[in-house]
Amino acid sequence: MSPGAPGAVTAETVQEAVDLLKELVALDTTNPPGDEIKAVEHIKPLLERDGAEVRVFESAPKRGNLWARVKGRGSAKPFLITAHLDVVGAKKEGWESDPFKAEERGGYLYGRGVLDDKAMAAAGVTVLRLLARSMAPLERDVVLFLSADEEAGSGQGMAWMLKNHPELLEAEAVLNEGGRIVIENGRITHAAVQNYEKLYLDVALSAEGPSGHSSMPRPGDAITRLSRAVARVGAYEFPVRLNQVTRAYFSGLSRLPAHPLGKEFSMLVSRKRGPAFREAVRKITSDPAYNAGLRTTCAPTVVQAGFRSNAIPSSARADVNCRVLPNDDPRKIVEKLREVIGDPAVKVSAGQAEKPALSPEDHPFFRCVRSVLGEMAPGAVTAPYMSAGATDSRELRRRGLNAYGLAPFPVTLGDEGRMHGDNERLMLSSVSFGLEFLYRLTVRFAAAPVPSDALRGP
Known part of the structure; x- marks a missing residue:
C-alpha cells in the first residue's frame, strides 16, 4: 500500500488531527494528579x-491507559506507536x-502538551483511524498505546502495563517520543532518532551545623556549608566522552551543508587531539543541548533549609539531578562529587541508576525512518541520538523491545525549548508534515513483509 492509497492523509484528515489535538489540550491532564481517563474516554469512541x-486499563482510579489495534495478517510481529497523555503543570x-x-496564532498552535506529547497522541489516533477505514492489507498488527504518568516516572502507565499486560505491547519496533526533526534556517536539516538514553541519577547533599538566633551566627552553620557544596557542584564540568551513538550523531551533523558548526563536528569525531580539538569542544558545548549529549551533567534542583528569617537552622539539604553518560559508572560520579565538594561534613548519598539498553541503528525500522525522511525532506540527515531526558522507552528497552524516539513534527530548537515552559507551541504546518510522515512510516513498516532474520539487530 502506497501513501497515495485509500485512507491516505488529506487536508480533511489533517484537520481531524488538529481538532483532536485542541480537544486533548482542553482536557487538563496535569500530573499530578493526571486524571488521564478523561482523555482516554474522549479518544475511545473515535x-x-x-x-x-480498543481496550482501556485503569492502573489506579482515574489513571487511564488506552490500547488499540488494527489487525494485520500476523506474518510479522506488531508495530507499536506510543505517546503519553499526561502533561506537566x-x-x-x-x-x-x-x-x-489551544489557540491558533501566527501559524502556531499554543497550549500545554501540543509538543509534549499530545500531538503524538493525536497523530497516532488519526493514523490508526485511517488504517481502520481503509482496511489496509497490513502484514503486521499496528498497535497504539496511550499511557498515563510518563511525567512522573511511568508507574501508573508504561511500567504498569509492561508488568501487568506485557503481551499486549510485544512488538518488532516501537515509535515513541524522545527524538526530533529539526528545522534550522527555515529548512529541515536532520532527524535525531533517539535509540539510547543517559542514566537518571538523583543525588542528595546534606549538612548539619549549630543552630541559634540569627543575630549571633557561629561558624560552620549548615546553610553556609551546603551553599559552598552546591556552588562547587554547579560549577564542575565532567569530561567530554563520545560513545557509539553520539559519535554517529555528530558524524551525521558534520555532513550537513553550511552548518555553522560543521567544521567543529568533524573535528569532534576525528579522534584527533590538540588545541583545535579543544576549541571545537568549547564551541560545541557552549550550546546546552549539545553539551548534555557529550558529558555527564549534575544540576542542583532543590534546596531546603530554614523555617524563619531570624533563626539559623541545624540542617540543610539540596537535591542534585545527574544525567550520566551510559558508559560512566554512577558510583564514580558520586565519588567525584564528594571530591569536588571537598568537605567531609557534607554528606553525599545517591539513589539507584540502571544502565540503559540500546536499540540498534542497523534495523529495518530505522531504515524506514531514513527512507521516509529522504522522500519528504530531501537532503536531510537521519542520525541516531542519545537523549539527556528520560522517556518511556527506557522501560521498553529493559524488556528487550527495539524502541525509537522520534516526534515527527518539525521544530526549531527554540520551540523545542518551550516544552515544560511557558507558551509551548507547535507550527500548524508541522502537524500536517508529522501526520503524513507517521502515516507513510507506519504503512511502509507494517505493510512490507520483512524476513525475521533481517529484523535482528547486531
Whole structure:
C-alpha cells in the first residue's frame, strides 16, 4: 500500500488531527494528579467508530491507559506507536493565552502538551483511524498505546502495563517520543532518532551545623556549608566522552551543508587531539543541548533549609539531578562529587541508576525512518541520538523491545525549548508534515513483509 492509497492523509484528515489535538489540550491532564481517563474516554469512541479494537486499563482510579489495534495478517510481529497523555503543570500568568485552551496564532498552535506529547497522541489516533477505514492489507498488527504518568516516572502507565499486560505491547519496533526533526534556517536539516538514553541519577547533599538566633551566627552553620557544596557542584564540568551513538550523531551533523558548526563536528569525531580539538569542544558545548549529549551533567534542583528569617537552622539539604553518560559508572560520579565538594561534613548519598539498553541503528525500522525522511525532506540527515531526558522507552528497552524516539513534527530548537515552559507551541504546518510522515512510516513498516532474520539487530 502506497501513501497515495485509500485512507491516505488529506487536508480533511489533517484537520481531524488538529481538532483532536485542541480537544486533548482542553482536557487538563496535569500530573499530578493526571486524571488521564478523561482523555482516554474522549479518544475511545473515535477509534471504535472506525473499527479499531480498543481496550482501556485503569492502573489506579482515574489513571487511564488506552490500547488499540488494527489487525494485520500476523506474518510479522506488531508495530507499536506510543505517546503519553499526561502533561506537566502550567502557570497561567506566564502564558500569553490560556494553556488549556489551544489557540491558533501566527501559524502556531499554543497550549500545554501540543509538543509534549499530545500531538503524538493525536497523530497516532488519526493514523490508526485511517488504517481502520481503509482496511489496509497490513502484514503486521499496528498497535497504539496511550499511557498515563510518563511525567512522573511511568508507574501508573508504561511500567504498569509492561508488568501487568506485557503481551499486549510485544512488538518488532516501537515509535515513541524522545527524538526530533529539526528545522534550522527555515529548512529541515536532520532527524535525531533517539535509540539510547543517559542514566537518571538523583543525588542528595546534606549538612548539619549549630543552630541559634540569627543575630549571633557561629561558624560552620549548615546553610553556609551546603551553599559552598552546591556552588562547587554547579560549577564542575565532567569530561567530554563520545560513545557509539553520539559519535554517529555528530558524524551525521558534520555532513550537513553550511552548518555553522560543521567544521567543529568533524573535528569532534576525528579522534584527533590538540588545541583545535579543544576549541571545537568549547564551541560545541557552549550550546546546552549539545553539551548534555557529550558529558555527564549534575544540576542542583532543590534546596531546603530554614523555617524563619531570624533563626539559623541545624540542617540543610539540596537535591542534585545527574544525567550520566551510559558508559560512566554512577558510583564514580558520586565519588567525584564528594571530591569536588571537598568537605567531609557534607554528606553525599545517591539513589539507584540502571544502565540503559540500546536499540540498534542497523534495523529495518530505522531504515524506514531514513527512507521516509529522504522522500519528504530531501537532503536531510537521519542520525541516531542519545537523549539527556528520560522517556518511556527506557522501560521498553529493559524488556528487550527495539524502541525509537522520534516526534515527527518539525521544530526549531527554540520551540523545542518551550516544552515544560511557558507558551509551548507547535507550527500548524508541522502537524500536517508529522501526520503524513507517521502515516507513510507506519504503512511502509507494517505493510512490507520483512524476513525475521533481517529484523535482528547486531
